Amino acid sequence: MTVVYFDSPMSDDERRERLFCGDLFVYSPTPQTLALVEFARQMTEEAFTPHFPPDAQHHLEGQAYVDVLAKLKPTFINHPRSKELVGAILDGLGADIGLTYFDVPRLRSMTSEYLNAGLTLQFETHRDTWFSAPFCQINWWMPVYDVVESNVMAFHPPYFSQPTRNSSRDYDYFEWVAHGRAAAATQVQVETRKQPELEEEIAMQPDIRLITPPGGIIVFSGAQLHTTVPNTSGRTRFSIDFRTVHKDDVAKGNGAANVDSQCTGTNLGDFLRVTDLARLPEELVSSYVAKVA
Ligand SMILES: [Fe+2]
Numbered sequence: 266m267t268v269v270y271f272d273s274p275m276s277d278d279e280r281r282e283r284l285f286c287g288d289l290f291v292y293s294p295t296p297q298t299l300a301l302v303e304f305a306r307q308m309t310e311e312a313f314t315p316h317f318p319p320d321a322q323h324h325l326e327g328q329a330y331v332d333v334l335a336k337l338k339p340t341f342i343n344h345p346r347s348k349e350l351v352g353a354i355l356d357g358l359g360a361d362i363g364l365t366y367f368d369v370p371r372l373r374s375m376t377s378e379y380l381n382a383g384l385t386l387q388f389e390t391h392r393d394t395w396f397s398a399p400f401c402q403i404n405w406w407m408p409v410y411d412v413v414e415s416n417v418m419a420f421h422p423p424y425f426s427q428p429t430r431n432s433s434r435d436y437d438y439f440e441w442v443a444h445g446r447a448a449a450a451t452q453v454q455v456e457t458r459k460q461p462e463l464e465e466e467i468a469m470q471p472d473i474r475l476i477t478p479p480g481g482i483i484v485f486s487g488a489q490l491h492t493t494v495p496n497t498s499g500r501t502r503f504s505i506d507f508r509t510v511h512k513d514d515v516a517k518g519n520g521a522a523n524v525d526s527q528c529t530g531t532n533l534g535d536f537l538r539v540t541d542l543a544r545l546p547e548e549l550v551s552s553y554v555a556k557v558a
Contacts, residue, residue, distance in 0.1 A: 267422035269475070277359045281511060284403055284486045285521045287425035289473070294480030297357045298407055301350040302480040305341060305372055305409050305505055312337040319410050319500040322379045334374060341372040351507050352539040354405070354482070360509065366536035366545055370507040372409075375416060377496040390421070390469070393487035393508070395431060395461035397438030397530045399553060400520030402487030402508050408479050409503040415494060416502035418483075419472035424490040428525035433461040438530030461528065488521035510536055515549055518556060530554070 268288040273280070280290060294302075306318075312333050313321040322330060341347055351370050356362050394400060406418065436459075472492070475483050485491070487508065496502060514520055515533065533550045537543065 267420075267425070267473070269473070275359075277361060277365075277511075280359070280484070281401070281403065281514065281519070284484065285401070285488075285519065287422060287486065287489065287521070289420065289475070289489075290484040291475055291477060292358060292482045292484070294478060295354065295357050295482075297350060297353040298480040298482050301347070301354060301370070301505060302407065302409050304344075304346055304350060305503070308341055308344075309337060309372070309409070309503060318503055322376045322501050327379075330376075330379075338372050342369045348537070348542065355509065355539055358482075360539070361511070362539035364512045364538075365509050366512065366538050367507050367509045368532070368535045368537070370505050373502075373504050373506065375493055375496045375502040375504075377416065377499050377501060379501075389460070389462050390467070390490060390492040391431075391461060391463075392490050392526060394521070394523065394526040395433035395528055396436060396441075397528045397532050398487040398508065399510055399515065399531060399533055400488060400523055400557075401510050401514035402520075403510070404485050404487055404489075404506060404508050405482055406485075406504060406506040407482045408477065409505060410479055410500075412476060412502055412504075413498050414474050414476065416496040416498040416500065417474050417476060417494060419469075419474050419492045419494050420485065421467070421469065421472055421490040421492070424467065424524075425486075425488065426522070426524060429467055429490070430464040431461055431525060432464055433525070434527035435459060436461045436528040438528065438532050440530070486521045488523070488526075508536075510545075512545065512549070515545060515553055518553075523557075531557070 270290045272293055273290060309318045316324050347370050351367050355365055393402060393404060531554050533545055533553055536545055
C-alpha cells in the first residue's frame with residue numbers, strides 16, 4: 266500500500282517515518298514555494314527573453330539553447346536567495362530548521378522531443394540512492410509552470426520494497442564530483458557519461474503521476490523508484506527540486522531500507538543546515554560512509 270497525503274498536518278518526525286516506508290506527500294502552494302517559483306520564473310524568463318521559457322525550445326537551435334541553460338542553472342543554484350527561500354519553505358512545512366540540512370535547489374528543464382543529454386538529460390528510471398544519496402534523504406519537487414501528465418515525474422511504488430537489477434555498483438559519488446558533473450555542459454545531443462540505470466525490464470505501469478499547480482510540492486523518499494516521463498507535451502517542463510536530511514536520521518541510521526543500491530561514496534557532505542548553512546559534522550559523514558560500506 267502506498268498512501269498519498271495531501272496537505273497533511275502531520276509533524277516532520279512522523280512525515281519522515283512515513284516517507285521512509287514509501288508514502289508520498291503533496292502540499293498545495295505556500296507563500297514560500299510561490300516566492301521560489303516567482304524567483305525562478307523571473308530568472309528563467311530573463312534568460313530566454315523574448316521567448317516564454319516553456320516554448321523557447323521551438324525558437325532556438327540546440328547549442329544556443331544549451332548555452333542559455335549553462336548560464337541560467339548555476340546562477341539559480343548558487344544564488345543566496347534560492348537557499349534562503351528553500352529554508353523558508355522547509356520552515357513553513359514544519360521541518361526543524363536547526364536539525365534539517367538541504368542541498369542547493371536545482372532548476373531542471375525537460376524539453377519535449379528536443380535534445381536529451383547533459384543539461385537537458387532526461388533522467389531514466391532510478392532511485393536517488395543509486396547515486397549515493399543517503400537512505401534518509403527526502404526529495405522535494407515542484408513545477409515552475411503548469412504541468413501535465415506527459416511532462417512530469419512518474420513513481421513506481423511496487424518497487425519501493427522490491428529490488429531491481431541495476432548498475433549502481435559502478436557509481437561512486439566522489440568520482441562523479443571529480444569528473445562527471447563538470448562535463449554536463451559539453452554534452453548536447455548524446456549522453457556519454459556513465460549513470461546508474463536499470464539492467465532489466467520492469468513493470469512501468471501502472472505508475473503514479475502527481476499533478477500540482479506551480480508551487481505545489483511533492484515530497485518523497487530518495488529510495489523511491491521514479492522516472493522523468495518522456496516529454497511529449499510540446500512544452501518544456503521547468504521544475505525545482507532539492508533534497509533534505511535530518512541530522513538525527515543520519516546519526517541513528519534511520520531511513521528507507523536498501524533494497525538494491527550498491528554505489529559507494531555519499532553526497533552527505535553537500536548538505537547545508539537551514540539556519541546557518543553549516544555542513545554536517547565531518548565525523549558524522551565518515552561514520553555514515555563506514556556504516557553503509
Ligand atoms: Fe531523482
